[in-house]
Amino acid sequence: MRQTRDEPTISWLEPGMPFPPVEQAMGVDSGAPGLLAAGGALDVQSLLAAYARGIFPWFSEGQPILWWSTDPRMVLQVDDFRLHPSLRKTLRRFVRSPECEIRIDSAFTSVIRHCAGSPRKGSPEGGTWILPQMQQAYRALHEAGYAHSVETWIDGELAGGLYCVSIGQAVYGESMFALARDASKIALSALVAFCRVHGIRSIDCQQNTAHLASLGAAEMPRTQFVQHCAKAIALPAPRWNFEPLYWQQLLAERDANQ
Secondary structure, eight states, X not given: OOOOTTSOOOEEEOTTOOOOOGGGSOOTTSSSTTEEEEEOOOSHHHHHHHHHTTOEEOOOTTSOOEEEOOSSEEEEEGGGOOOOHHHHXXXXXXXXXXXXXXXXXXXXXXXXXXXXXXXXXXXXXXXXXXXXXXXXXXXXXXXXXXXXEEEEEETTEEEEEEEEEEETTEEEEEEEEESSTTHHHHHHHXXXXXXHHTTOOEXXXXXXXXXXXXXXXXXXXXXXXXXXXXXXXXXXXXXXOOOGGGGHHHHHHXXXXX
């Protein structure tokens, strides 16, 4: 079938090929806003090249690898994180309990498997987007030191968490899960506290959702986001561990006034 002039097209990538400019991503009227390319590979170098340019993979069962660069981009500025009163109370209880703790990178494989059971908005028929090949790719990225899990542990059990990609001081949130009430929010709060301690300004959230907006995330023009990434990835990476004193970045100011 001959393609019409108005029909949107995307680039097909062979493994190792460079990504096209993000400005070539499909627009809001295309039916797939932000879709940039298909094909390529999910090896560590390809993923690092993608994230450094504001590109991320997202595809479902039966599809080729699809690469996206949304405009605008949903970003959580860590100073704008909204710690609602109910979550603040939950965090106080969590911090004071000897049975509760935050761990980083102690159970990355378990975290990503649990996240695979949490469908992403827009996935067809409620299916997961974290397919086995995606899990394998991010485990390799984790082993290379560029993907991390932030984990909520209660009574010695993994209760929730999230995983993210980190290059220099650029942090890209991927997915989170909860097996206990507020466990994913606790993990996100811990990531925000971690970022504040280490001078990391923002966490990429990729797509706009009401839940993320309620926590303080907001849309950013893609041009501005890509510029931020270029600067952040050039900065020294933090040491990924979590200390209880990091919670002061979220709790100390309000508690001092009570």
